[in-house]
Amino acid sequence: MSRRRSAFISEALGEDDEPSTPSSQDPIEDFGGDGGYKVSDDEGWQIVLGPDAYGKHNHELIVYEEGNRQMSKLSPGAKQLVRDLTDAKVKPQNILAAVRNQFPDDHPNRRHIYNFRDRLRLEDADGRAAVTYFLELSIESQYTHWSLVDPDTNVLTHVFMAHPTSLAFLRTYPWVIDIDSTYKTNKYKMPFLELVGVTPCNMNFLIGYAFMKDESAEIFPDTAHLLCTWHINKDVEHRVKKITNNKDQGKIFRLTRWNPILNATTLDDYNRAIRQMEESYVAFPAVISYVKDTWLNNHKEKFVKFWTNGVLHFGNVTNCRVEIAHSTLKGWLETSTGSLDSVWAKVNKAIEDQVTQIKQSLERSRRSHGRIYDVMPLQHLNGRTSHHCMLLLVNEKKRMRELSHEVNVRCGCVYKTTHQIPCACDIRRAIDSGTYFYLDQVHPFYRTLVIGEDGCVPTPLDDPDHQSQDSRFFESFMHEPPRNTTTRGKPQSNSTRRNRSAWEYTRGTRGRRGRNGGRGDGGRSGGGRDISDFPYLYGLPDIIKPFVEDWNNVMGDGNCGFRCVADFFLGGQDNWIQARYLIVNEVKANRPEYIHLYHGGLDQAIDRITWNGGHCGANHYMDLPDDLYPIANFWNCAVMVYGVGPRGELYSCMTVLPLRAPSTDDRPRIEICHYTHWSPLCST
Template identity: 30%
Template sequence: MEHEINISEASHEDSIQGNTSIGDTEVATTSVVDYTNAFKTDEVFKSKNDLLDWTRTQGKKNNMVIVIKRSDAGGVDRRRKRARITFACERHGKYRSILRKSDINDQNSDANNKKKKEPRNTGTKKCGCPFMLQGVNVGEGDEWKLEVECGVHNHTYSQYLEGHSFVGRLTKEQNELLVDMSTSLVRPKVILNTIKKKDPLNVTTMRTIYNARHYHRTKEKAGRSEMQQLLCKLAEYNYIEHHRSIGVDNVVSDLFWTHPINVDILHCFPHVLIMDCTYKTNRHRFPLLEIVGVTSTNITFSVAFAFIDHEKEDNYTWALTRLKTLMNDDCIPGVIVTDRDLALMNAIRNVFPSTRHLLCRWHINQAVATNCKKLFTLEEVWNMFFNDWQTLVSSSTEEEYLHNWHAFESKFSSFHEGIDYLKTTWLNEHKEKFVAAWTDTCMHFGTKTSNRAESAHSKLKRMISSSQLSFDILWNNIHALLELQHTELKASFEKSRCFVYHGLKHEELRELRGFVSIEALNIIVCEAKRIDSVGDDVVSCGCTLRCTHQLPCAHEIAKYRSSSQPIPIDCIHPRWRKLDMIIEPSAFSPPILPIRALIERFVNWFEGQTNESRRQLCIKIEELMNPSSTTLTEPVKKIKTKGRPRKVDTSTRRLPSAFEIAEALSGHDSQPQPSKKKPRGRPRKLKTYSSILHNPATPTHQYTGQFPEAIKQYITIAIDVLGDGNCGYRVIAEAMGFGQDSWPRIHMHRNSTG
């Protein structure tokens, strides 16, 4: 197949001399390789594509890359001039330098500034290889033959074909597979592995995959900006979108969108909404306000997404006002659950004045642990304090609450700082939002924390896997997440209709199975276990489940059971009976808007405006009809010019919370564990924070006398950090519990958050 020829012998018929290049090349060679026999064939190829496939396959078998040097389609008169294809080695020819405009500008700037610039790091594969094949069209049809004009290479054959860009190109089918997998948010390395499994001879590299994905995104955007592409996508899939902008450059400041199907789900299940902000989701560093709800099957669904430039009351009010426009008067939420974000709390009070607002108990407990745990030196005393606090929060009546509070206050009277913190921060103003005596008077369906929103944040961040995404790419991830969410919801509805758990085959549930969600049936079964201790006594029952879930409580179930009657479906709240996403017609639905009258009114008003106002209105109307024409621009990325460049943090993982640092400092959990069972799965990342508490500083009272007398009584400990120019960062690191030697971490975080 191949023959090595020593060209130091001058007797060859081809006059190949020792240090003379073959094929007019500038590369001196000492040996050549002949592949003539590998490409000699008498086969007549039935089409041009068959010829191309055979030639390139033979090249791959011999570890060489064959390219088309020239092609001639032939003349009109096929007898005078036939179609031809000239094949050559990829290293054929010479390198030709092409002077780009950027290079010319660089030369001009160098001449003006008289500064030498480093040359571009370029190179070439060209070495004047003489290898050449000729494909000739024969006959009247599309039949081809291959001729070898020169089967000699003036270079050694390639050991591997990986890294040769031409032979590593993707086929049409592979490109289609790449586009489909990229649209499905499959990672590049998984795409490459899939292609190689389908084609074992494939030599594509990761760089080719990256380039193909970039080409596809560029082609899809068609020259549109980030915001134009985003608005086009939102309009294509009928999303409901609102935005605000600032400045003459029309820079987006707030962005709100929601899926049309999720709006239907909101109309079906508007009873409870959970709101919470998350961070590190986009390269513009906009906080994401994620609003979620709960279905009758206990599945969390996304209501809307709002990107806001600041967590201020004005931004929250705008986002909630946009949310309210999605609702009718009969689907205003009954309960909204958030954490203690004062700006968000004020916005909820203004936009939804009739809605009950609850605070997340989980966040409250963590805040109590953060601020009160440091006051206790003994873990046993802290556990007693925290357990009594839980008892106080769980008080079922106002009288019980007052009794528990007086007992709590007298028991821990020596810890006046903790008592003052609980009163001023939580109990005086917000006890109605988290203490059971008040929260159990509203229909919250068991939602007393914002953990569902935290779980939604986690799912989203696992999907995006980077904190440096633009808005249009981030939308692709969110849209894919919502599509999967819709599938999960439909499956849960069908499961409640068709699936019957053996543990739910109680006689009193026979009229509910298949018509009420499995989640509601499970709650009823759990409530029925109280019958032995409660019976049919209303006072002993308390009827908490009837108030909070609108389901039969223990004394009601006892009456149905004693009379051998099934629980009627009418005593179940309609929310639990809703097992679809179809909006039922309501008598309070708003009337159809008189479109023609509004258009006539708009025309009359439009004619009375100034020319500039008309022009601006025309721009807005055009933007509504054609989103790609919008002048809305994305926020300008802040570039730091001070200090050396740092690696961009692409992680979506949040920073440790204050209560996590407090736990790391104390060395024990903030909440006492009821059991000592070994946790399943991976250990919590919280445990690793204690590893940062190395080299603790030694307390000193050397400088206490230098402080004013008025504040000496408040000084409990003083630490003298090292004065090396970074003392400010050392102080913060020591105060946060990291130890002063971890000051670079504080410095890096300051630079990354800007």
């Protein structure tokens, strides 16, 4: 039913004119309260003002121009500025600030900006539905796309998009693809899948993305799959904590029993780590069942180093790349309520920005020849391979020096398989023979610095069913997914920030990937303090003092020896109880090794170390040298103890080295402790 339109004609009366009196048959509406009325006839409505209403205002005068729509509006120049800044994906509040600065007489407010942005979107869509406009944009921009609809409702359920430049990157660098999905990106609440590639400069590029109804499909079934070790560690820690009902056991298990399994580089190391786990947690069969059934029996080849070291992955063993891609994408999206076409436009801008940065990094590797890379035997690679590759080789050369004469035995040659670049022993042989490395010794991934060279993926043929469909087909047969809304309960946020994982709810904080791997979670509590301020400086030999980089004076409550261990390896001296647990577990798991080292009896030593009651007496002190052996073995460190009296006399100076270590470890870590009062010192 169409709505009737009426024309309103204002008839101003002069001083001598008298208002006409409407007939009883005419529609009449009184207004103003001052003798004014409206009359309707065949020509439309007329407004007739009475003598008392003529020349008078029936409202207060305007005080704030910003609140009057007739006096506050965007001028043509302001509209053009809003259009330009919207195309640049500037946030509305920042657009408003720019308009106020350049066009103060427009008296703009936030509603003006939002309304005009909505008007721009409607003008661009030209009355087309969101799904139609979305797919037409992809066709106009020469995207490769694929879509799937529900056959019963013709509602779009899956759609994949790939930028043409992203496909050019993929054809050039097809070796590693990170895949993960994220949420809170669109108003339909459809999972958003990202496929992320890697450039030789160690930068990400978005290969393609997809809106999906669900995540049940398996993709790339014929390729080598790796699982993210960071997420696996978090899940293992959370589940063990839940099974044992002990908040410390989750982390202890991960550090003492799970990490050796994860980092095993030989089959013997892997089997040994499994046996140690079973012996240590025989009282918790649910833990052993969880680890084996969930991870090891079916997926060990996807994350244990013994198997992943045989896969060409260029160092990508976690999905941190695609997590970074999620974060970058959401920085462009700004809200979780976007439609298909608005999300497409913002992702397209993000890809264009990404392409610019990648080209810049590739050109920098071609043009800028770093001095640190111009060393024997890398000179011929400088400027012909990426800076990231050169940095890997420089670090491998440092490792070659650390391994010294044992480089051929302890190298491991992992880089030859995982990166296909020369390893430490190759560098040593090149230096000894006086030869240089050539491009053929480096994988094409690192030496391809121009997009399109050495491309390994053939260009796909256009599929007439998906690449050249007429937009009228979409408009006639494909419908927009329904918006997923909840009208009850707490109002939903438009934020794109993801929900917490289970282990994050347990900790009460959001997770952050640390920079430091291995068994030491977190850094030491000290930070480069001057050795001259050390209160027990007299207790150090003069020959040692120049090599000390840092120190910390832990609390002297009887637990100071274990506080030193916690401060150095566990992120702070307050974790001394955990340090005691770790040492006890190390001793229990390897009883045959320690039964002859603890002269007072192994069970008595376990009872002495097991203490969590705060201040303790001598019956729970750290015992020398017995307790130093599990410390050296578990953390693969050399523990050096100096005891010097106030007059320079020496007491029990000793060094304890690890009795065993993984075959690929370069060297032990070093901790120096003062004997009179335990204080950890970091030495070079």
